[in-house]
Amino acid sequence: MANLKKNGKAIWLAVKTPILAFVLALIAGGILIAISGYNPFWVYYQVFALAFSSAKNIASVFAQATPLMFTGVAYAIAAKCGLVNLGLEGQMLSGAMMSALLGAYLKGLPMILHLPICVLGGALAGAAIGGLTAWLKNRFGAREIITTVMLNEIIALFVSYLCNDPFRAEGSIWGMTETIQDSAVIGKLMKNTQLTYAIFLAIALAILLEIVMKRSVVGYKMQVIGKNLRAAQTAGIRVNRIFLFSFALSGALAGLCGASMILGVNFKFIDGFSDNYGWSGISVAALAAYDPLFSVVSAILFGILKAGAMILNRTSNVPKEFVSVIQAFVVVFVAAPNMIKAICSFQWLKKRLPAGKKQENRKHKEAGT
Amino acid sequence: MKRKLALVLAIVMVLMLSLTGCNPATTQEDQTNDTEETTNGDTTGTTEPTANIAIIFSTLGDLNFNDWCWEGINQAKEELGIDFKYVEAATVSEAATQIDAFASDELYDLIIVVGSDRGDAMEEAAAAYPDQKFALIDAGVKTDLENVVGIRADYPQWQFLSGCLAGLVTTRPEEFGLANEDNKVGFVGGADTPTSRGGAAGFLAGVKYMNHDCELLYSIVGSYTDPTTAKEIALTMFGAGADVVSVNCGSSANGVLAAAEESGRYFCSTSPALVSETNQLCISITRFDNFVYKAVEMILNDEWQSGTLVYGIADGACEISFDGVNIEIPEEIQTILEDVQQKIVDGEIEFVYDPDEIDEWAETYNYFG
Numbered sequence: 075m076a077n078l079k080k081n082g083k084a085i086w087l088a089v090k091t092p093i094l095a096f097v098l099a100l101i102a103g104g105i106l107i108a109i110s111g112y113n114p115f116w117v118y119y120q121v122f123a124l125a126f127s128s129a130k131n132i133a134s135v136f137a138q139a140t141p142l143m144f145t146g147v148a149y150a151i152a153a154k155c156g157l158v159n160l161g162l163e164g165q166m167l168s169g170a171m172m173s174a175l176l177g178a179y180l181k182g183l184p185m186i187l188h189l190p191i192c193v194l195g196g197a198l199a200g201a202a203i204g205g206l207t208a209w210l211k212n213r214f215g216a217r218e219i220i221t222t223v224m225l226n227e228i229i230a231l232f233v234s235y236l237c238n239d240p241f242r243a244e245g246s247i248w249g250m251t252e253t254i255q256d257s258a259v260i261g262k263l264m265k266n267t268q269l270t271y272a273i274f275l276a277i278a279l280a281i282l283l284e285i286v287m288k289r290s291v292v293g294y295k296m297q298v299i300g301k302n303l304r305a306a307q308t309a310g311i312r313v314n315r316i317f318l319f320s321f322a323l324s325g326a327l328a329g330l331c332g333a334s335m336i337l338g339v340n341f342k343f344i345d346g347f348s349d350n351y352g353w354s355g356i357s358v359a360a361l362a363a364y365d366p367l368f369s370v371v372s373a374i375l376f377g378i379l380k381a382g383a384m385i386l387n388r389t390s391n392v393p394k395e396f397v398s399v400i401q402a403f404v405v406v407f408v409a410a411p412n413m414i415k416a417i418c419s420f421q422w423l424k425k426r427l428p429a430g431k432k433q434e435n436r437k438h439k440e441a442g443t
Numbered sequence: 444m445k446r447k448l449a450l451v452l453a454i455v456m457v458l459m460l461s462l463t464g465c466n467p468a469t470t471q472e473d474q475t476n477d478t479e480e481t482t483n484g485d486t487t488g489t490t491e492p493t494a495n496i497a498i499i500f501s502t503l504g505d506l507n508f509n510d511w512c513w514e515g516i517n518q519a520k521e522e523l524g525i526d527f528k529y530v531e532a533a534t535v536s537e538a539a540t541q542i543d544a545f546a547s548d549e550l551y552d553l554i555i556v557v558g559s560d561r562g563d564a565m566e567e568a569a570a571a572y573p574d575q576k577f578a579l580i581d582a583g584v585k586t587d588l589e590n591v592v593g594i595r596a597d598y599p600q601w602q603f604l605s606g607c608l609a610g611l612v613t614t615r616p617e618e619f620g621l622a623n624e625d626n627k628v629g630f631v632g633g634a635d636t637p638t639s640r641g642g643a644a645g646f647l648a649g650v651k652y653m654n655h656d657c658e659l660l661y662s663i664v665g666s667y668t669d670p671t672t673a674k675e676i677a678l679t680m681f682g683a684g685a686d687v688v689s690v691n692c693g694s695s696a697n698g699v700l701a702a703a704e705e706s707g708r709y710f711c712s713t714s715p716a717l718v719s720e721t722n723q724l725c726i727s728i729t730r731f732d733n734f735v736y737k738a739v740e741m742i743l744n745d746e747w748q749s750g751t752l753v754y755g756i757a758d759g760a761c762e763i764s765f766d767g768v769n770i771e772i773p774e775e776i777q778t779i780l781e782d783v784q785q786k787i788v789d790g791e792i793e794f795v796y797d798p799d800e801i802d803e804w805a806e807t808y809n810y811f812g
Contacts, residue, residue, distance in 0.1 A: 130544070130547070134540055137540070238634060239634075242636075245637070247559045247582050247636070247638050248559045248560040248562075248582075250560070253563075265571075266543050266547065266568075266571055267540070267543070268536055268539060268540055335536065339536045339539070340535060340536060341563075342563075344535050344560055345560070346534070346560070347534055347535050347536065348534070349533060349534040349536070349537065384530075384532075384537065384540065384541065385544070387530050387531065388528065388530045388541060388544060388545070389528075391528075391529065391530075393531070394531070
């Protein structure tokens with residue numbers, strides 16, 4: 075029993091910050107909704123109610139969540155060993171472009187070969203960019219925060235060039251590549267929705283990585299590095315290798331996000347197709363306390379918000395941008411754990427109580443434990 | 444510190460409650476009863492709107508394309524008595540979801556999709572819902588489905604009149620203070636695409652039409668978002684003796700505007716949102732609002748046409764505007780422009796679609812014979 079209680083307390087401590095951050099973000103978003111003239115309680119209620127109001131809407135929730143699962147897990151994996159991968163957007167775009175080109179120009183292959191090649195190609199392109207960042211860090215000591223952000227710019231402009239100039243589809247006004255072959259299409263789970271089988275890949279990878287993190291030697295090493303880099307070095311862990319591994323893995327997952335969007339949803343690389351999937355991954359992972367499996371859950375939560383807001387925008391013209399605001403606030407609040415601590419320790423309340431009561435309180439507490 | 448935080452939170456909660464307390468009933472009803480209000484005010488007793496339209500924008504508030512379409516649908520609401528639902532979809536995959544949702548509602552006489560990048564998403568939905576009519580604004584369609592129409596401008600007609608004006612201005616330094624003796628006019632394009640070439644050809648042909656000996660300068664930035672390069676190109680043009688430069692290069696046009704102001708020469712733009720106070724000569728406008736309005740009219744008058752519709756000056760789809768321009772245009776020139784416009788309406792001018800073919804074209808077409 076005592077053990078269970080202890081476990082429960084440990085879990086509560088781990089999830090306390092994200093949950094409170096989410097609640098605070100909802101409140102902050104609610105203020106903005108109220109300022110723009112809508113009732114936040116009504117909006118939130120509608121968002122959650124509408125998201126589950128029909129099979130198609132539920133499909134839309136999971137369709138919105140799928141890319142976030144990939145990038146959320148991607149950010150979490152890097153964060154586990156203390157790396158900040160802000161390059162998810164670029165890695166995602168490179169994976170998307172790679173799979174779009176492989177899908178369009180590799181002809182005559184059966185689906186059983188073509189589809190995996192395109193998916194793997196996307197993952198490898200993302201991994202290559204991630205690996206490059208790790209190499210720059212290991213070899214030259216370049217801070218990954220700076221290189222990833224800068225690489226994002228370079229990649230975004232480069233893929234935009236690719237789909238506007240050398241690989242622009244015949245006769246297209248907007249910058250887009252040729253449509254991929256039928257043999258490279260990830261099937262839809264439900265007709266006339268954007269939900270594809272890629273969601274199973276995302277969930278399977280999240281479970282696999284959860285096991286790797288918790289049960290394997292590499293996962294253990296990653297956690298040690300994340301907790302204390304010096305100690306890890308002293309213990310003889312080859313930190314550089316782990317950095318390379320985890321950055322490449324993170325990049326591969328981001329690349330898969332791009333591949334899943336191209337092969338399942340857009341069927342071609344369209345300039346500006348990304349809804350900031352890479353950046354959203356940071357909020358998703360932050361809300362999941364950088365845990366791969368929780369990232370899936372938090373991606374679904376954001377999926378509900380996004381899909382619900384889209385439907386609400388359609389039925390009542392409430393602007394859906396408030397979801398991005400909530401997403402951003404989650405990161406702000408998670409990044410400020412002391413603020414959360416201050417709020418939930420209720421010290422500000424206790425301070426107001428007279429001194430005598432304070433002691434009484436303490437006595438109560440001692441008696442309680 | 445913590446007390447302050449508590450105070451802030453308390454204020455926030457109170458604000459939220461007070462803001463929402465007075466709002467919910469009105470906002471909700473505003474949203475749902477918007478149509479009833481307008482129709483209830485109608486004393487003739489027609490409570491039903493003449494048609495239900497759904498329209499999908501990319502981002503409203505761009506002061507350009509999307510806002511024009513917004514004008515158009517509102518004009519249709521006022522003048523034709525339709526009712527419309529609108530939604531914003533920032534990305535193509537989001538637009539696809541929204542198009543499908545509107546189509547599956549089976550409530551709308553027409554679904555209007557704003558933006559050429561959404562063409563494929565729309566055609567996919569059109570195939571799935573053969574009884575639902577769709578209209579794409581600013582692009583042609585590729586399918587021969589009966590329920591799809593794409594409406595776009597005839598690219599050369601867009602800037603032809605501006606070109607005519609530029610051709611006249613460059614020879615009259617005594618009337619136009621910023622013109623010079625050199626008989627040169629320039630055009631800065633964004634990318635080397637068929638659309639972009641067509642637009643450039645229209646302007647440059649207009650110049651040649653009025654001014655057979657004028658030297659044409661034509662350059663491409665290679666990006667729609669690179670004002671720096673655009674400015675350099677424009678400065679070179681002005682340096683070489685051009686006194687009027689027009690653009691079709693998105694936000695890169697800001698650079699051309701800056702170059703015109705620095706060099707003290709004339710600038711022609713394509714958006715009322717991008718106007719120089721001192722150096723503006725004219726604005727070439729595509730009336731996307733008319734596209735939307737005409738699509739609605741097709742439904743109301745039962746004159747549905749599928750395929751691609753191309754509108755030009757004769758249809759009121761392209762025009763030259765002097766809104767916010769601080770330059771006096773002499774009556775003589777205005778008469779000439781009106782005359783040219785009449786000739787186009789009468790079908791006397793056949794347009795040229797490639798800047799390379801203008802010299803040949805100018806052999807047959809010359810305003811002053």
